[in-house]
Amino acid sequence: MPTLRKATHQQTRLINQQLVLRSLYDQTAVSRADVARLTGLTRTTVSDVVEALLEAGLVEELGPGQSTGGKAPILLRVPDDARHLIGIDVGDSQLTGAVVNLRGEIRRRVEAPLDGRDGEMALGRLDGLIEELVEPGAAPILGIGIGTPGLVDTTTGTVRWAVNLDWRDLHLGERLRERWSIPVHVANDSHAAALGEHTFGGHPPGESMVVVKVGRGIGAGIVIGGQLYAGEGSGAGEIGHSAIADNARPCRCGSVGCLETVASSRAVVQRARELAPHATESSLRMAAQEGGLDFDDLVRAFTDGDDLAREVVQDAARHLGRTIGGLIGTLSIHRVVLVGEMTRFGEPWLGAVRREAHRSALAMLADATTIEIGRLGDDLVVLGAAALLMTRELGLALTR
């Protein structure tokens, strides 16, 4: 049975430290007396905590501010580069890593290709990437945040199953913590994308939203009241492998008819390859005959108004829309943000997703919901992973 106990001295210290740090981080320059007022802590406690933060280099003194009669107080602030965060996106075809400062500004960015399902090789590339990002002589590194596809236990940093890389029960967090001796936090890539969008997408601070990442895989991240909802076992938003299509298409997860088999970028390319040889009018026929029809070809044909491309993409959008309609009914969250490479099909795709989501949700709930394409670019997961790290380690919500 859980017991209610007074916080230990150490816990109180940590809570006070996070309170003080947050009040300093949120202001441009404040005195110790201001911090005491803002946090409700005593002047003595604030002075002690600030002393420790100064020593750790997380806070600096700016010099005297305006005097209100007596001796002018010394102003304090958190330097933007007091710590650097490493954010990593384990993408479909490449690893992207960045060094990010405490304001979400990217200081360095490195990429490495990932090919196929070779999980061991991916781990090797990951080590190489981190090595490139850790720069001797630069600001101290707070830790590493990683967004990876698959089912991830965020409390331990264990990847329970990532289909694309064939990672099963991989203790990724533990492995990297041992190797680099710094904190490591691992989250599902759609969860990291949701944190990134929530933090940097220009949304009101406490807004709830569902971010659906639609690329070669499909997953959703749910932010409720400003907090990421990972779900029991961290599997919240794993919508890509819900069997919703009336087909018997085998999915890479071993099941059939999953959403990913009809609505992902991998699925539309595959469908176009199947149909193109029979479509006399389509520009995709040539590409398919040459054996090369890829996602870029499909985007180009779709933009040019090719009928086959339209049919394939609209069908994918309809399946996605139906699933999103289900999410709207389940969660009653008023903002759904779509990210990932399928958003390259733009407004016509978005329109079809919206129509089907509306059709399959309760009208009153659907009317109150905005479905839009995310405004942030390719660094969404990298920034989200950095935001996760900073919240977990310093109790700060990354801003820029």
Ligand SMILES: [Zn+2]
């Ligand atoms: Zn599946």
